[in-house]
Amino acid sequence: MATRKETPSTPTAPMASTSPGATLDSPVKQIQIEGLVVLKMIKHYQEEGQGSEVVQGVLLGLVVEDRLEITNCFPFPQHTEDDADFDEVQYQMEMMRSLRHVNIDHLHVGWYQSTYYGSFVSRALLDSQFSYQHAIEESVVLIYDPIKTAQGSLSLKAYRLTPKLMEICKEKDFSAEGLKKAMIGFEHMFEEVPIVIKNSHLINVLMWELEEKCTVADKHELLNLSSSNHLEKSLQLLMDRVDDMSQDIVKYNTYSRNLSKQQQQKHQYIQRRQQENAQRQTRGETPLPEEDVSKMFKPPQPPPRMDTLLIAGQINNYCQNVKEFTSQNLGKLFMAEALQGHNS
Amino acid sequence: PMQQMSVYGPVVKIHPVVLASIGDSYERRNEGASRVIGTLLGTIDKHSVEVTNCFSVPHNESEDEVAVDMEFAKNMYDLHKRVSPSEVIVGWYATGFEITEHSVLIHEYYSREATNPIHLTMDTALQSGKMNIRAYVSAQMGVPGKTVGVMFTPLSVKYKYYDTERIGVDLLQRTRDAPNTTNGLTSDLCQVGGAAGRVQDMLATVLTYIEDVLSGKQMADNSVGRYLMDLVNKVPKITAEDFETMLNSNINDLLMVTYLSNLTQAQIALNEKIVVL
Numbered sequence: 077m078a079t080r081k082e083t084p085s086t087p088t089a090p091m092a093s094t095s096p097g098a099t100l101d102s103p104v105k106q107i108q109i110e111g112l113v114v115l116k117m118i119k120h121y122q123e124e125g126q127g128s129e130v131v132q133g134v135l136l137g138l139v140v141e142d143r144l145e146i147t148n149c150f151p152f153p154q155h156t157e158d159d160a161d162f163d164e165v166q167y168q169m170e171m172m173r174s175l176r177h178v179n180i181d182h183l184h185v186g187w188y189q190s191t192y193y194g195s196f197v198s199r200a201l202l203d204s205q206f207s208y209q210h211a212i213e214e215s216v217v218l219i220y221d222p223i224k225t226a227q228g229s230l231s232l233k234a235y236r237l238t239p240k241l242m243e244i245c246k247e248k249d250f251s252a253e254g255l256k257k258a259m260i261g262f263e264h265m266f267e268e269v270p271i272v273i274k275n276s277h278l279i280n281v282l283m284w285e286l287e288e289k290c291t292v293a294d295k296h297e298l299l300n301l302s303s304s305n306h307l308e309k310s311l312q313l314l315m316d317r318v319d320d321m322s323q324d325i326v327k328y329n330t331y332s333r334n335l336s337k338q339q340q341q342k343h344q345y346i347q348r349r350q351q352e353n354a355q356r357q358t359r360g361e362t363p364l365p366e367e368d369v370s371k372m373f374k375p376p377q378p379p380p381r382m383d384t385l386l387i388a389g390q391i392n393n394y395c396q397n398v399k400e401f402t403s404q405n406l407g408k409l410f411m412a413e414a415l416q417g418h419n420s
Numbered sequence: 421p422m423q424q425m426s427v428y429g430p431v432v433k434i435h436p437v438v439l440a441s442i443g444d445s446y447e448r449r450n451e452g453a454s455r456v457i458g459t460l461l462g463t464i465d466k467h468s469v470e471v472t473n474c475f476s477v478p479h480n481e482s483e484d485e486v487a488v489d490m491e492f493a494k495n496m497y498d499l500h501k502r503v504s505p506s507e508v509i510v511g512w513y514a515t516g517f518e519i520t521e522h523s524v525l526i527h528e529y530y531s532r533e534a535t536n537p538i539h540l541t542m543d544t545a546l547q548s549g550k551m552n553i554r555a556y557v558s559a560q561m562g563v564p565g566k567t568v569g570v571m572f573t574p575l576s577v578k579y580k581y582y583d584t585e586r587i588g589v590d591l592l593q594r595t596r597d598a599p600n601t602t603n604g605l606t607s608d609l610c611q612v613g614g615a616a617g618r619v620q621d622m623l624a625t626v627l628t629y630i631e632d633v634l635s636g637k638q639m640a641d642n643s644v645g646r647y648l649m650d651l652v653n654k655v656p657k658i659t660a661e662d663f664e665t666m667l668n669s670n671i672n673d674l675l676m677v678t679y680l681s682n683l684t685q686a687q688i689a690l691n692e693k694i695v696v697l
Contacts, residue, residue: 110444111440111592112437112440112441112443112444114588114591114592115435115436115437115440115585115588115589115592116437116441118437118582118584118585118588119435119437119472119473119582119585120503121584122582122584122585123472123504123506124503124504147444148444150503151503151504152503153502153503167499167502170495170499171499174492174495174496174499177478177489177492178445178448178475178476178477178478179448179449179450180444180445180448222584225584225587225588226583226584226587229587229591229611230587230588230591261689261692262688262692273591273592275592276443276444276447278443278446278447278544279440279443279444279592281546281551282439282440282443282551283589283592283593285550285551285553286436286439286579286589287593289579299612299615299616299619301670303670303673303674304673307673307674307677311677311680314681314684318684321688321691325691328695381695384695388688388691388692391684391685391688392685392688394681395681395682395684395685396681398677398678398681399678399681399682402674402675402677402678403609403678404609404611404612405670405674406671406674406675407609407612407613408612409667409670409671409674411612411616412667413663413667415655416655416658416660416663
């Protein structure tokens with residue numbers, strides 16, 4: 077991550093810098109989450125988000141120097157069709173007002189979302205995160221992967237849009253030239269911010285008490301050897317994305333071919349025109365008027381490149397996840413081998 | 421006609437998120453407030469009450485009177501109901517060690533909201549050195565015909581975790597040991613290594629116990645012996661060849677998938693470079 081100039085945040089009560097013209101280039105180098113937020117997110121998914129639906133919610137907290145501290149969160153209700161008059165903004169406002177009464181930080185610092193096998197790179201996410209980051213410079217999106225967590229260890233990642241991508245979204249210029257100018261690759265779309273979990277001392281005391289009451293977990297999912305189910309699903313998703321990608325590539329290829337064919341046609345037309353004009357001049361007739369060539373041959377619409385970028389990013393994500401998973405499983409298999417080796 | 425107050429089987433199951441929330445509200449209490457109160461949400465079934473959520477309610481307490489912002493409580497409950505329609509008010513909580521007369525009043529209010537509410541106390545001031553998480557149900561007592569009093573009978577408290585919650589709490593447990601109470605999330609093979617380490621520790625404990633028994637320092641316990649038998653039998657007895665084939669096929673699968681994903685990543689990187697040309 078390139079180093080950026082650090083500007084000190086305002087020393088008064090934490091106000092989110094909302095003026096879009098502010099040159100607040102504050103790098104959010106680290107995210108500090110309270111244990112309470114983690115537990116709330118886990119509970120929200122567990123109770124309301126079975127299946128492949130995503131659950132979302134808002135993160136509350138404050139910015140301290142170059143850290144983003146997340147101290148609380150509240151969930152968003154699911155979008156139901158029969159609740160069309162449900163006003164999201166009103167729900168948020170009321171919730172934040174009520175939380176302010178009980179001294180909970182009521183500043184928006186981001187949002188969280190659950191994901192299904194790592195598939196979260198989508199247009200919707202991009203748009204939401206862009207509007208958040210546009211309004212509040214330091215906001216992040218926390219991606220919670222419940223399936224990976226159920227396999228043994230908490231999977232929580234924080235992402236922000238890179239400044240380059242922010243520029244592009246602001247311009248709304250998603251054409252090939254725009255992206256080429258900004259030199260965005262699928263790796264430069266999101267940047268991951270490291271997470272640290274912090275608990276206050278009182279909560280630590282609570283943890284000690286809980287540890288006393290129920291020491292050992294019944295399941296040790298992390299040492300589970302079975303892998304085929306998870307691999308199958310991940311590969312299925314990967315295949316779908318790769319199919320999308322290849323369709324996209326085919327579209328782009330046809331576009332390029334059409335474009336070059338059209339160029340050829342244009343050339344030919346101009347040449348014929350010139351020849352005709354030359355012939356007419358020799359015969360002493362008035363040359364034909366020069367027609368506007370560009371109007372005759374309308375250039376074909378270049379396909380939008382943004383989707384390709386998103387798909388590439390998603391594929392990259394899937395591959396990363398799969399590799400992590402396989403490395404873990406290889407380790408476990410070798411352990412099992414060692415265990416057997418002592419027996420047989 | 422008044423409904424018969426059903427007495428629950430004496431078990432209250434609490435999720436850790438509730439306790440963490442109470443602790444957090446206590447830390448954020450207003451100046452001068454010695455304790456905080458709030459509503460408990462959850463589900464009720466035949467034998468037990470499961471408390472899954474809570475929110476704090478502003479209140480003022482002085483020597484002779486107590487005022488609770490009931491509007492606020494109703495409002496918050498409505499908002500919460502939007503997200504989890506299956507949660508109902510099951511009771512209320514208060515930090516602190518004792519049950520005061522004010523608690524009786526507040527309990528009465530909550531009796532109007534829920535049948536037989538649970539009262540949970542958590543001693544955040546650690547008066548007795550522990551947190552003393554207790555739950556009570558109110559029961560009427562007294563001589564019929566004369567003024568009726570209220571008695572709080574304790575219930576047994578159990579902690580319930582979802583699987584993912586368990587894993588989350590395990591992670592949070594690690595923050596206890598770090599000096600400045602922060603903790604990063606580990607990745608990949610480190611996690612497997614950590615889990616293996618924990619299993620090793622557990623095996624070491626078991627081994628010391630066995631050695632003590634063998635050398636006569638401890639009495640042999642039959643039930644423990646049976647568990648040990650189970651443990652040893654759990655390692656499956658497979659012939660070496662079968663195990664080799666199983667292991668190799670699994671490793672092959674994993675390696676193939678790794679190769680494929682690397683190939684795909686290289687492919688999309690190439691694709692991008694070509695487009696930019």
